[in-house]
Amino acid sequence: MCQTVAYLIQGDKEVLVLQDVVSITPEGQTVRLVNLFGEEKVIEGRIRQIDLLSHRITIHAGRPS
């Protein structure tokens, strides 16, 4: 399976947001994440990178500048 883990970057901290993510959708100032179990999180921020080899999604906290 290809699910990944989403992390939110807040300053120099990295906070785990959601595991087993299967869908990532930017929506204006937010990013919608859905995982394998249908759990959904909408995060205020923007995607920094999605790395499918290390199974990591990183999201910058806050609104785009």
Next chain:
Amino acid sequence: MCQTVAYLIQGDKEVLVLQDVVSITPEGQTVRLVNLFGEEKVIEGRIRQIDLLSHRITIHAGRPS
């Protein structure tokens, strides 16, 4: 492996951009894609959705409005 296929949406067309994508990085008005073989493409547009179950990255062509 978890590599996906990136498609660019131009009007009602969907154009294959890069296969075996392992890294997706939004960079201002563009999206940088890197595949398993180190091939890199920078696409003018914005991510519409990344679906890891169907292994599809869809990118809207053009600059964000």
